[in-house]
Amino acid sequence: MVELSRRRVLLLPIASLLGSVVTPSLALSAEPSVIEILPLGGAPGEAEVRAVIAAIQAFFTVPVEVREPWPLPKPAYYPARGRYRAERLLEFLAEHATERAHVALGLTTVDISTTKGRIADWGILGLATLDGRSAVLSSFRCQRGARDASHARERFAKTAVHELGHSFGLPHCATPGCLMHDGEGSVLTSDREADFCDATRARLAAAGVLRSGAVSPFTAVKSR
Secondary structure (H helix, E strand, O other), rough: OOOOOOOOOOOOOOOOHHOOOOOOHHHHHOOOOEEEEEEEOOOOOOHHHHHHHHHHHHOOOEEEEEEEOOOOOHHHOOOOOOOEEHHHHHHHHHHHHOEEEEEEEEEEOEEEEEEOOEEEEEEEEEEEOOOOOOOEEEEOOHHHOOOOOHHHHHHHOOOOHHHHHHHHHOOOEEEOOOOOOOOOOOOHHHHHEEEOHHHHHHHHHHHEEEEOOOOOOOOOOOOO
16 A cells, blocks of 8 residues: 555656646645546656647646656556456556546556456456546557557547546447447557547536537548
8 A cells, every 4th residue: 555645746857848737726726626647667658648638638628637657556467468457457546546636547558458248358448437536548559550659649649538538427439430439349440530429529518527619639530
């Protein structure tokens, strides 16, 4: 168990590279209303973190803070497949989130998995629970078949938006092209998604987390 005194928000050097992501007014606020980004283990690089933050800020009103990296929790490791169990990472993130966190969002580069139906260990891009306090995503599968690093970062950022949608209470959406559409077990489905559909936007607006006039930062869907 990590003592509360070790829960420190990282202001430098990452925050200095990200401009005004962490502001003095936010640092003084006592309201539990931020998205805390917690790099885990083999954390993604600066460009990946920037892409995630830009996507979050494009859609959501909840401010973002970046915390210092944490080691991956050993109990989450699944040696049979060399992966980390996502549900245990969610528990870890919820446990180590500060009181200000609306959602603790873990970012990592290692492969993560969960149980899906009859499949005991299903590799995934990310995981969150509906109305939950934590979400986790991995850049590991975002690189599969990617044209370049920018394409992989876009997939990673889309995954962040998708998982936060779950944290804000959204289930999967049946509308093709919606960012809340089910990944269906493949990162390739994210290449067909560019924005929230109208129904999903309405639900986010009703929840009070959708930025007014939000414009998707993602490129128009192209045949790839």
